[in-house]
Amino acid sequence: MTKVRVAQLSCGPEYSGVQKEIDEAAAAVDAEIFYPDINLADIRRGSNEFGLDVRSADLKLAIARGKALVEGRVEADAVFIATCFRCAEAAIVRNELRRYIHENSRLPVVSYSFTERTTAGTLLTRMEALTTIARRRALxxxxxxxxxxxxxxxxxxxxxxxxxxxxxxxxxxxxxxxxxxxxxxxxxxxxxxxxxxxxxxxxxxxxxxxxxxxxxxxxxxxxxxxxxTVNSKGAVYLADTQHGPSTVIDIGGMDNKAISVQDGIPGSFTMGGICAGASGRFLEMTAKRLGVDITELGPLAMKGTSGNVPMNSYCIVFGTQSLVNALAAGSTPEDVAAAACHSVAEQVFEQQLQEVDIKEPVIMVGGTSLIQGLVRAMGDLLQSTVVVPHHSQYxxxxxxxxxxxxxxxxx
Amino acid sequence: MAKVFIYPATSLILSDLVARFGHTPLSAAIQIRERIQTPGLDSPPLQITPEEPKKGLKYAAVEVPSGVRGRMSLYGPMIEEAEAAIIINDADYAFGCMGCARTNELIKFLVRSSDIPVLDLNYPKNEEEGEEFVAAIHAFLKRLEESR
Structure with a gap:
């Protein structure tokens, strides 16, 4: 099998000590990371033409490499954009570069912000998805x-x-x-x-x-x-939107996925999995605390108003504490259920959905899509009607x- | 002979000038090449491990990006060791450059706020400025030599 060539556009992975992890994740899915070969003059020109005036030379390098890929001066099968977590300048470049490549080429692209704690295991699913899109377009x-x-x-x-x-x-x-x-x-x-x-x-x-x-x-x-890739395909198949653009949101038990899909194939995607407060686990805990089955949480939340319950934290521990305090202060279980749904939806909206282009229809899938309160909260945040196809939990x-x-x- | 920290730390020209005057340049053993085939412009020759950003906590707090802290684990000790420093602002990439602007800001601040002689110059834009630039570096390095 030919190796999938993944172009890395990055700032900081070596000095963060994670370049080895990126290489290992790629090798695990039979892909190879390469750094588009360009010269110093290309950096100045590419960065100027792109129009984003950043200070970091490595971000200018990433921009110039992105332009070289889009303009076909360098060939690749997929693109991996990686910058340091907590760097505002890098976050702007990461997002704009991802959007630019997504809109101007057919290259699958994923962006990631790393810390020194990022491991190959964390990157594996993302890298696997990139190679799947590159290898299995026909499938x-x-x-x-x-x-x-x-x-x-x-x-x-x-x-x-x-x-x-x-x-x-x-x-x-x-x-x-x-x-x-x-x-x-x-x-x-x-x-x-x-x-x-x-x-x-x-x-x-x-x-x-x-x-x-x-x-x-x-x-x-x-x-x-x-x-x-599998969930994207399943989502557009069940929602009967196999052609054209769509956005798939899957809030899972351990991680969240937001995927920009074009004709059933993911173009760019993001995956979060660090915070339990932004996962289905938080809703499970809320249901347990309210003494209802998880299947009853959605209808309960639909009768409540999230704004009636002050949430001081997105954290699964302290967020739950806010809910407990609200119950003790006399809030209704309906309002508490709605607040929990809003908290999860808001986190996914703030942390994941900003990294993909939201294009309608927005399709929510996975077990959490059966929690109507969560779907409503997401729809409110996106100001869009969210589609939940039949068998969405499957x-x-x-x-x-x-x-x-x-x-x-x-x- | 003084230990002279140079910025950009990747400038071979500056490093060579310092050495020619008999001083010890504190710099990165990295050359900026015309063609870039590495992840960054100033990719380190050695494999940096996730331990380096942790060592960098001495210079920058945990909310500072890991790349900044990783770089500071290398350049921070050099700045501490330095007896003098030369800073060239807005240099051409070919002269020497460092990939992360936030690290650059921190490095220059730490150098300027330390109690050592510092030559702070802008990179020349024409021949006339070029001559003044070289002369200023020569004079600074000579003064360092004489003061010892």
């Missing part, structure tokens, strides 16, 4: 599921399986993730049972999610693919089953 272009296929999404909180037969969802299975393989086997059994087929009838299998490698190896999956499994069908005929 990602698939719009119709054919034959009998199985998709398994081994997530950090829940495990889902879907059996699809001739472009229809025939069976589903859903369980909280405990032991990764046991959970996968149980949901597969449920999905097969509901579809009325046996494992031997399945013509192709796809896996995604945190446990994709383990589960994929065990059940001999044809396709083992990260959730950024998005990874559906995307896997859809893409896996490409393997029946050996695509």
């Amino acid at each position: 990602l272009a698939r719009e119709v599921q054919e034959g009998t296929t199985l998709g398994v999404d081994s997530g950090s909180s829940t495990t889902k399986a879907v059996v699809m037969i001739d472009n229809e969802i025939a069976g589903t299975g859903w369980l909280p993730t405990t032991a990764v393989m046991k959970s996968a086997q149980d949901v597969i059994a449920r999905a097969l049972d509901e579809a009325g087929v046996k494992m031997a009838d399945v013509e192709a299998i796809g896996t995604t999610g945190y446990g994709r490698f383990l589960v994929g190896k065990e059940i001999k999956a044809d396709l083992i693919q990260e959730e950024l 998005i990874g499994a559906v995307g896997s089953a859809l893409l896996a069908s490409g393997f029946i005929k050996g695509e």
Whole structure:
């Protein structure tokens, strides 16, 4: 297999001690990082033409390299933009450069702000998605599921399986993730049972999610693919928006994904996963504290007003404390549920959605998309109607089953 | 013979001038090349580990970007060791440059606020300024030599 060539446009990774981690993440997905070769005169010219007057020479270098890629003077399969976390100048360049490349080329691009604590493991899914988009464009272009296929999404909180037969969802299975393989086997059994087929009838299998490698190896999956590309595909397939632009938001149990999609293929994306307060976990904790099932949190939040509860922190610990204080001060469970939903939506809006271009339709997927209060809060922040497709909680499994069908005929 | 910190620390010309006058240049052993094939303009020759940004906490707090702290772990001790310094502002990249503007600001501030002789010059824009520039550096280095 030819290595995917990922152009790195960066400022600071070497002096932060993380260049080795970036290289390792790329090597793990059979990609190679390279630094577009340009000369000193190109830096001055590229930076001037771009029009962003920054002070740091390495940011000027990144801009000039970005221009060289867009203008076709340097060839690459994908672009990785990385700058230091907490540098305002770099944040502006990172964002504008990502937008410029996304709008003016077909190169998949991901941006990331690192600290010295960034590891190859953190970067792996992002790097894997970049290489998937570069390598599997034909597969990602698939719009119709054919034959009998199985998709398994081994997530950090829940495990889902879907059996699809001739472009229809025939069976589903859903369980909280405990032991990764046991959970996968149980949901597969449920999905097969509901579809009325046996494992031997399945013509192709796809896996995604945190446990994709383990589960994929065990059940001999044809396709083992990260959730950024799989969920994008599943989202536009279920929302019936396979052509044109769209934005996919997936607030997961352990991380969030925001993906700018064009014709079903991610163009740029961001993934957050450091703060539990911006994840589904916060909503689980809120539901527990309110003494309701997580499925009841959404309808409860729809009856409340988030502004009635002062939230002093986004943190899962201190944010929960704010909710507890509000309850003690007489706030209603409805307002508290709405405040929790607003807090999660606001964090994702502030931290992730600023790094992708929001284009309608905005599609929310994953288990948290069933929490109506969260969807409403996100819609309010984006001032847009958020689409939640049917089976949205099975998005990874559906995307896997859809893409896996490409393997029946050996695509 | 004095230990002279130079800014930009990557300037081979400046480093060479200091050495010619018998002083010890405190600089980075990095050359800015016409073609850039490394992640940054002043990519370090050695692999820096995540420990360096932690050592840099001596010079910049944790809310300062890790790249600044990593650079300061190298240049901070040089500034502490320096007995004199030459700062060239707005130099041409080919003369020598350092990739991070925030680090540059901090380095120049630390040098200017330390109790050592500092020559602070702007990079020349024409031949006449060029002659004055070289003469000023010569005079500074000579004075350093004489004062010792």
